[in-house]
Amino acid sequence: MSVLKVTNLTKNFGGIKAVTDVNLNIEMGEIIGLIGPNGAGKTTLFNLLTGIYVPTSGQIEYNLNTKVKTKDLKPHKMVHYGVSRTFQNIRLFKDMSVLDNVLLGFHSLLFKRSISRKDSFDEAYELLKKFNLLNKKDELAKNLPYGDQRRLEIARALASKPMILLLDEPAAGMNPKETKELKDLIFWIRNEYHLTIILIEHDMSLVMNICERIFVFDYGNLVASGTPKEIQNNKRVITAYLGEEAV
């Protein structure tokens, strides 16, 4: 079943075409990778998908509990629809405790009254335990080591019980060991919560290992899509990364 369908999506900033005529179709339960050189339009696409930017033209359609059309996309409504995200440059609530950061993830559920205050605490503790952060629950988020901050941001995103999780460069700044742990974590999240995961990543070992399908962007265009194997042998992808000469 398709959960996200993007048709002819275009976003211009003045004369710059950040995203041009992109078509995507993402199935439930997939782990999708978005790759491409810096400035290829990956994060712009994320921002379009989460309502931060309004598309210049084209359609975005979510098929979750309800059907969500382009005009319904508002940043603060995305978690209500079931779409949660993390950010490229970690955006935690720095002067709040680790526990309060996760508790804020329950905001949309508390707001809808679909969870009680007590349950939100129980589930926050549960989530922190699963992410190995329980012993740091009273620390300020800004005092956590980098890897923990990344994981806390994912934990916070999961608290809203999303159906689609968007991860913007989750492995940025991590060493190989941390990246390996992250890989296991993402697999575990997908299986535990039955999510569709879309991630932007530059670390090819991670992308090639966990993504079932990969979309490659270059200068705002979707230049290739397919399984990791197909992508590795795709001429246009090699051109995008290494230039004409290398081919």
Place this chain on the structure above:
Amino acid sequence: MKKNIIIIISLLIAYLSGQYLINTGIIDSYLQLNIFLIGINIILAVSLNLITGFTGQFSLGHAAFMSIGAYTSAILTAKMGLPFIVALIASGIVSAIAGVLIGIPTLRLKGDYLAIATLGFGEIVRILALNTDYIGGAIGFNDIPQYTNWTYVFIMTVVTVLVIRYFLNSFHGRACIAIREDEIAAEAMGVNLTLYKVFAFAIGAFFAGIAGSLYANYFYFIKPDSFGFMKSVDIVVTVVFGGMGSILGSIVGAIALSVISLFLQNIPELRMVIYSIILFLVMVYRPTGLVGKKDKEGKYFKGLRKEDFQHVSAKGN
């Protein structure tokens, strides 16, 4: 539970001993005036702290809400002869409505821009009051009945602190703090920025209106210039002095600054100099304010939330 009883008992003792000291005349009218002013300043500082310290929206128009409350209360008690309790609540509500009306357009702005916009709002309110003959214009509003007494000041101060503390302890309050920390992340987690900013603004304005009402009905007389830009700055100074994002800080700040200027009244030539030096020293040596630092260590709610205790006992963390 035990903690609540201790709080209630100590509040009762504070109230009764205050009442006793006023009745017996040990607290003379001059001291009484200063105590009432401290109460009003606590209400103003705590309510501005909700807007500036917790929600992160820098406002320079808090005295305008006080002024709206003061004039509303003056009209209702002096011109219409309504009971004080009605006027008190009505002033809060009128100020809150003003807060919503001014909040919706201005809260899209951030930082310096919001400060300028709220400053403009404060001036608009002052000029309007200055040019409305019905409320006395530049001459001021005279003969307001003196209803404000120790009971009203004490109860309203306690209610303000408790309501704002309760609000901050709820998930709504957490959303406000999240807005201060990172608007984009808060929005991505489902926090409706406009709703919560306006909400915080309205609650802050409500209590500022109450403070204005207490003020008007204590001093017989109000004039537009009492609620000008300098008054707004005074409130901001109190909040920063006590500690942004700390309720206890605002209370301590309001008391400390009032007491300091009370003592300095004997040396009028040097008063503002010493006052400024004290502010300067506090900002240099405690940039987070008198008690601000303590609150900022992730302990906003520690010891406040019963859920924390339940988990401590149940899971042995």
